[in-house]
Amino acid sequence: MPNPTAAMLVIGDEILSGRTRDSNLHHLAGRLTAHGIDLREARIVGDDHDAIVEAVRALSKAHDHVFTSGGIGPTHDDITADAVADAFGAAIDVREDARALLMAFFEARGVEATPERLRMARIPEGARLIENPVSAAPGFTLGNVHVMAGVPKVFEAMLDSLLETIAGGRPRLSQTFRVERPEGEIAAPLADLAARYPELSIGSYPFHDNGVYGANIVVRGFDGAQVNAAMVELGRLFPEAKA
Amino acid sequence: MPNPTAAMLVIGDEILSGRTRDSNLHHLAGRLTAHGIDLREARIVGDDHDAIVEAVRALSKAHDHVFTSGGIGPTHDDITADAVADAFGAAIDVREDARALLMAFFEARGVEATPERLRMARIPEGARLIENPVSAAPGFTLGNVHVMAGVPKVFEAMLDSLLETIAGGRPRLSQTFRVERPEGEIAAPLADLAARYPELSIGSYPFHDNGVYGANIVVRGFDGAQVNAAMVELGRLFPEAKA
Numbered sequence: 001m002p003n004p005t006a007a008m009l010v011i012g013d014e015i016l017s018g019r020t021r022d023s024n025l026h027h028l029a030g031r032l033t034a035h036g037i038d039l040r041e042a043r044i045v046g047d048d049h050d051a052i053v054e055a056v057r058a059l060s061k062a063h064d065h066v067f068t069s070g071g072i073g074p075t076h077d078d079i080t081a082d083a084v085a086d087a088f089g090a091a092i093d094v095r096e097d098a099r100a101l102l103m104a105f106f107e108a109r110g111v112e113a114t115p116e117r118l119r120m121a122r123i124p125e126g127a128r129l130i131e132n133p134v135s136a137a138p139g140f141t142l143g144n145v146h147v148m149a150g151v152p153k154v155f156e157a158m159l160d161s162l163l164e165t166i167a168g169g170r171p172r173l174s175q176t177f178r179v180e181r182p183e184g185e186i187a188a189p190l191a192d193l194a195a196r197y198p199e200l201s202i203g204s205y206p207f208h209d210n211g212v213y214g215a216n217i218v219v220r221g222f223d224g225a226q227v228n229a230a231m232v233e234l235g236r237l238f239p240e241a242k243a
Numbered sequence: 244m245p246n247p248t249a250a251m252l253v254i255g256d257e258i259l260s261g262r263t264r265d266s267n268l269h270h271l272a273g274r275l276t277a278h279g280i281d282l283r284e285a286r287i288v289g290d291d292h293d294a295i296v297e298a299v300r301a302l303s304k305a306h307d308h309v310f311t312s313g314g315i316g317p318t319h320d321d322i323t324a325d326a327v328a329d330a331f332g333a334a335i336d337v338r339e340d341a342r343a344l345l346m347a348f349f350e351a352r353g354v355e356a357t358p359e360r361l362r363m364a365r366i367p368e369g370a371r372l373i374e375n376p377v378s379a380a381p382g383f384t385l386g387n388v389h390v391m392a393g394v395p396k397v398f399e400a401m402l403d404s405l406l407e408t409i410a411g412g413r414p415r416l417s418q419t420f421r422v423e424r425p426e427g428e429i430a431a432p433l434a435d436l437a438a439r440y441p442e443l444s445i446g447s448y449p450f451h452d453n454g455v456y457g458a459n460i461v462v463r464g465f466d467g468a469q470v471n472a473a474m475v476e477l478g479r480l481f482p483e484a485k486a
Binding site: 012013014015016017018019020021022023025026027028029030031032033039040041042043044045046047051055073074075076077111114115116117119120134135151153172174176182183184185186187188190191194195201202203204205206207208215218220 | 255256257258259260261262263264265266268269270271272273274275276282283284285286287288289290294298316317318319320354357358359360362363377378394396415417419425426427428429430431433434437438444445446447448449450451458461463
């Protein structure tokens with residue numbers, strides 16, 4: 001059975017304006033690879049209702065899972081929950097279970113439960129809550145879309161909770177072989193190797209460090225024996241290199 | 244006249260597997276903001292012909308400019324140039340002007356012009372070359388799609404050349420106001436401020452550093468006087484904070 005597929009949707013003007021560097025995609029990519037879920041694409045859109053709705057619909061149709069980050073706080077620019085509800089035609093309002101989680105957190109800290117804070121308990125009808133052990137305000141899963149916070153510490157904690165509930169597949173194994181020759185020189189033997197191992201994905205990532213031209217050759221696949229066999233061949237092709 | 248709009252397409256399995264952290268999006272975002280081009284969305288796809296073709300077509304229809312990074316080297320997994328040509332129904336082959344650039348570079352360095360290296364001179368019919376002052380192999384512009392390398396040093400150098408040839412708009416101004424209060428407390432006055440300045444975009448980006456909960460409030464807009472006026476109001480609303 002092939003692995004489940006996934007897409008990520010990063011939401012936030014601050015990424016597209018260059019103010020903030022997203023780190024959630026990189027974190028999610030590594031976690032999904034280890035969990036045996038194939039991350040096939042990612043999209044980044046601004047804090048724009050229609051853009052979020054459109055992206056959620058397209059990605060949720062095309063993939064088994066969609067993971068979103070950003071836009072679920074208490075301020076006026078946090079519009080993700082409403083947009084995801086709209087994408088599925090679901091009603092959305094403050095929900096009692098989410099409200100109870102927030103109230104317990106606020107009371108323990110002597111914080112006032114303002115209407116703005118309670119916006120974070122707006123959860124679409126039919127959604128399942130995602131636990132937030134950092135700051136209580138939950139994420140949620142609606143259909144195959146998992147809605148999480150943008151603050152990396154919270155995103156990562158929510159993802160921990162969530163992945164325990166999602167069936168993974170076979171983790172893809174990966175090994176890297178570093179060659180200190182320019183890519184132009186290794187391209188032909190590498191293409192030949194890739195053709196002989198059609199089930200592996202063999203990528204070449206050039207670098208240029210301190211005057212040295214080279215490439216990291218990454219061999220990825222599900223079958224450890226095949227990955228190892230390809231690594232052995234790389235060692236024969238480029239005997240000067242170290243794996 | 245509104246600013247031109249743009250999208251970015253990042254191409255590479257290594258980003259989606261979590262092996263590599265993309266940095267070109269963040270760089271492009273900052274440069275476009277300064278140049279007066281509105282980056283509206285970004286997509287990341289793997290080294291997959293059909294996925295690249297589909298994304299190029301969708302983004303090039305929806306935006307004035309599309310900037311791509313990745314997949315234009317000499318190895319078998321570098322398939323971007325062919326996919327972009329396909330997206331536009333353009334023929335592609337080694338082109339004489341690109342070949343001449345590469346040959347001059349190879350000859351100066353005593354490097355052999357192998358068929359694999361000359362793959363980097365494959366340029367779609369009708370495309371305009373983008374200069375690569377780092378390693379000679381050019382990028383290209385086909386229609387409204389600007390195809391550049393994935394190696395950050397090369398991507399950034401190509402973008403420098405390219406932006407000189409693209410008309411920008413009004414740069415969007417941005418100021419940041421740091422408030423050391425939790426977002427739930429500032430949300431109501433902030434929503435009110437945003438409603439009174441409909442031409443500005445006012446975003447709130449929460450942080451949690453060493454036990455301090457707060458938010459960076461980012462005010463963005465084209466009119467410097469308006470941005471300043473909103474910053475003055477923020478100073479009145481949150482007098483304890485420092486801009």
